[in-house]
Amino acid sequence: MRLLPDAGIVKLKDVAREAGVSTATVDRVLHGRPGVRDATVRRVKDTIERLGFQPHAAAAELARGRRQRFCFVMPKTLNLFMADIVAQLSTIRSYLAARRALIDVIETDVFDAEALASTLEDFGPRYDGIAVVALDHPRVRVAIDELVEAGTVVVTLVSDVPSSRRAHYVGVDNIAAGRTAGTLIGRFLGNRTGKVAVIAGSLLLRDHAERLFGVQQVISSEYSGLTLLAPVEGRDDDAHNSALVNRLLTEYPDLVAIYNIGAGTTGIGNALIEAGRARDVVFIGHDVTPQTRRFLMVGVMDAVLSQSPGHEARSAARVLLALSRNEPIIAEQEQIGIDIVIRDNLP
Amino acid sequence: MRLLPDAGIVKLKDVAREAGVSTATVDRVLHGRPGVRDATVRRVKDTIERLGFQPHAAAAELARGRRQRFCFVMPKTLNLFMADIVAQLSTIRSYLAARRALIDVIETDVFDAEALASTLEDFGPRYDGIAVVALDHPRVRVAIDELVEAGTVVVTLVSDVPSSRRAHYVGVDNIAAGRTAGTLIGRFLGNRTGKVAVIAGSLLLRDHAERLFGVQQVISSEYSGLTLLAPVEGRDDDAHNSALVNRLLTEYPDLVAIYNIGAGTTGIGNALIEAGRARDVVFIGHDVTPQTRRFLMVGVMDAVLSQSPGHEARSAARVLLALSRNEPIIAEQEQIGIDIVIRDNLP
């Protein structure tokens, strides 16, 4: 008498036999498809419960045989952070290929609502799912909503459109990020007093505006010794940012801290170094890059706030895959945290 | 003339036809199994390459039909952090169940090398993989190595045994964690001077010893205004820690900071509050719990260093699954970072 090969593992067939129905019926109940009497539904559900049946994910996937196409709509001019996300996509591509899903990447002008919206309208319908670095603009919202209406899964990436019907936002709470920057500046300065400058790329970008809001909240309400200067915009560009810093340094001799909300951190750091102010001005920016890494090591930057590009890229892919196959997603895993990175915990 | 249903998707059968061999041979080549002539191997590999064939993960998993059993060996007395990991395992259990893998949890005395080692010896061989919160002791190392020798996949969790043959360590770099605490203390204190206390659970635990080492490095070499007191041990216990803090506060009127290396943070915070020193003593500890969360909100704690229990639990499960099925693991995803958590970026 030998052991049963499947000792303990309940299969759909077992449920069917036990409930006195066919496998097709169990399958219908399992997926809430119509065409089964209520009484039967209950009986099958009970049996599933009683036997503790769990469908074999791989078998289901194979039998379903669906393939999905996803598209990542990214900004045309990739800064280091965006480039990092795109780079991660190649790893993800092979992970997805083994699951018969594929991704395309389309680049478009993020600052141009019209261009972004028409990209979505033109290409969106070809895909089962879209991840888009969005611009919060009515035109874009409508484009997203139409895709959702047509059955496409849409997730926003890095920059959200909260009023849209997108299924999910992959990114951080940018107000909290701004607040975090504010607190770190306040704490690092101790009891020093003076001016705090904020440099943004463009305050038309929702994430930049939100970070500004956060840092203003904290500095103005909790650090009375510090005065926040009016934000300046440097279009995420190193040269522009350098020039801005030079102007700020001469105009405000008591400048004690700089928070760079967007990209172009290199320009700021270099300007500080050239002015010989790198050590005494507290400097906080976003995203771990080779350059910010170096700035942290040598003490030009005091902290970097980071949303792991790898995590975001993987999360977007996982969420698209799960939602378009209506599988469950692990909420905690898809939560993107604001990482505070200093010299000692660099990844 | 209708489109081919599988347009563009290469299957193992296609490779076989194209290479002029049977599917069995392709399968053998694919998995490096013996019994194929060198010339054939090359030909098949070329074809795979040329066609860009990627095996369908779900089909492979189904056909293989393997089930694996994993075991998490956890400390008997669960502190909040460990309890959190165990709690996460129930979510993970259902994820794994859908992949025909299951996990058991065994609790044992982590401080007792003998007990831990014999637990591993007794139960280990029943499993395909083990995740163990290890104690770095020769007896334990041998037990781990024997399991590995016998073909069990072993990963260490939270606390490593670097000299063992474990396949992977799921946890943070604790020296870096200590350094991070040191830098934060130094930065938060600004130019204040005084004594810095370090409270550990037990310096026999590798992770505690490493964190101590890290904080010592930073404080002694970079903050000459600060004096690190000799570490005290409070066995991760609230009552012990409270008593220790009371003693420290009276003995050193110029105590300016406390770093709690292990658990029992509640005891320390409460002692500080009762002594009316909560606001002026910089206090840094580990792990986000309901209590540390509250301490951060009200300003008793200045920062919490955290290794996400959810991330660690999931990572251990993913790594065990991947390694025991020899599938690739995504290195970056399994890298556990040291999270710096302040009031503003609480998860």
Place this chain on the structure above:
DNA sequence: CTGTTAGCGCCTTCAT
């Protein structure tokens, strides 16, 4: 409303 049945793509004996 319910059952029958033929796959999904790969792996694995068992032959040859």
Place this chain on the structure above:
DNA sequence: ATGAAGGCGCTAACAG
């Protein structure tokens, strides 16, 4: 050294 063929567990036409 290689091939033929029967599953793995679930899904979805197609019947009834």
